[in-house]
Amino acid sequence: MKVINKIILVIIFILLFIPIYFMLIGSFQDIYGVSAMPPRIIPKNIIIDNYEYILKYNFGIWSINTIIVTVSTILLSILIATTSGYVFSVYNFRFKNILWSLLLIQMMIPRISMLIPLFVIIKDLKLSGSLIATILPNSISPMEMYLARNYFESIPKSIIESARIDGANEWQILKMIIIPVSKPIISVIALFSGVFALQDYIWQMLVLVDESKQTLLVGIMKLVMRRGGDANLGVNPVGRSFAAGIILLLPLVVLFIIGNKYFIEGLQGAVKE
């Protein structure tokens, strides 16, 4: 039985990775290589022109922008999700349940319905075209708050109570008890928000107009989407778009491989009631 399961599973994985595999080898091929049918399974005459084309533009500044956007989104997301998750799991106050449902309301609102007004709001806040505009709205995530609250609920209340009886104040409780055990949930939030920032094409594309302010995702995509215009001999739009895909996929996969344990824990935590 299990052998059949394994065989079917391997076949599914092969099918699943066919596109990524062809993207990878195609990115090292010239135009004849990527358009050859039957498709080349083993690359011939490996070239790096496609990568050179992408790397010679504003790759440096785009990388820096991407790091700024990703790191800031991660830090702000951690701040917001952990503080709110902690408060809602430990304290009682008036309107707690109503406030919690309000905070989670964004889960039920389609992204585009937020982006249309946000585009106007960042204009009103004089943030149009800035990196900040791509960071701030992405830093509040109901999903992350929900996971954080669940995590803190799992810390036994008796530990906090006994610390209080021993005379610890709220800050000391936070510092001595909560923060030391928070590494897993912080990692989950960091990974989720980091991946979100690296994937958020639509909003970054709409906001970041100025080339010097763009992220890798927007800048590189603009380079390879510009088609037909400069159809010089030897130009290889397909190979270039593959190279773009690989360059953009790489940081995501690295981030995921490093933190996959936390990532999977986070996804599983979303199911638990």
Place this chain on the structure above:
Amino acid sequence: MKYFLLMPTLIFFLLFTLWPIIKVIEMSFYQTNFIVTRFVGLQNYVDLFNNEAFIQSIKNSLLYITILPLLNVIVSVSITFLIADLSKKWQDISKILIYIPVLGGGIILAQVWRWVFAINGLMNWVLSLFNIAPIYWFGDGYISITIICIIVVTTTFGGYVIMLLAALTSIDKSIYEAAKIDGASDFQIKIKIILPLIKSTIALIYLLSMIASLQIFEYIYALVPQQYAATITYNIYVTGFKNSKWGLASAQAVILMVITFILSYFQRKIGNESNK
């Protein structure tokens, strides 16, 4: 202390959740291109009834919402059952591999899907092996929508499988033993016993997939920027960001918001009932 800790969340919530929601409702009562603005009341909503592009996008969205969640649930549940019987080592590796396409989902993998479904691309080559003439895959609404649904499934089911596996591990192992002693076959156990036990997770996946299908944007933007494949989301983008009809786009955004709200409500109800 608690109010101090809640400050950042409240500020962000007011600025980037509540304000946009109120703003989009307000904007839907105006006609504006940011140069000329005038109050038109419900006119935008009335206009939408005769707006061909909007009606088409509603019809398309209905098609997406019929195909995608069902396909996603079937695929992710079957693959979950495949993985669940295997050893822990296999499960751990599967969870990692299955999630990598999800990371590239959207604009990144759209680059290679364009090549797969190009006129001289991979799919047409496969067809040529069976002597079938090449197909212009994105030339027709129904075919485009079906293809996009399949692509979206391949780049989303990984997350759902991980959630389903988590739901499976919380099932009491003695249930399997009892069923086996009673002579139930493996397949019977899965269908009759396990499926009902993970009903609420399946409902959750169905809901997430439903909401996701209303929000498909990047594949349409990159592969088929045509009215015949557009979701409501894509049509809102075109109406607002391309054609600068912000009031009309906002009215659609409000309608989409209401639809999503209703869907979430029903799905939650079903989810809660199946938990009882």
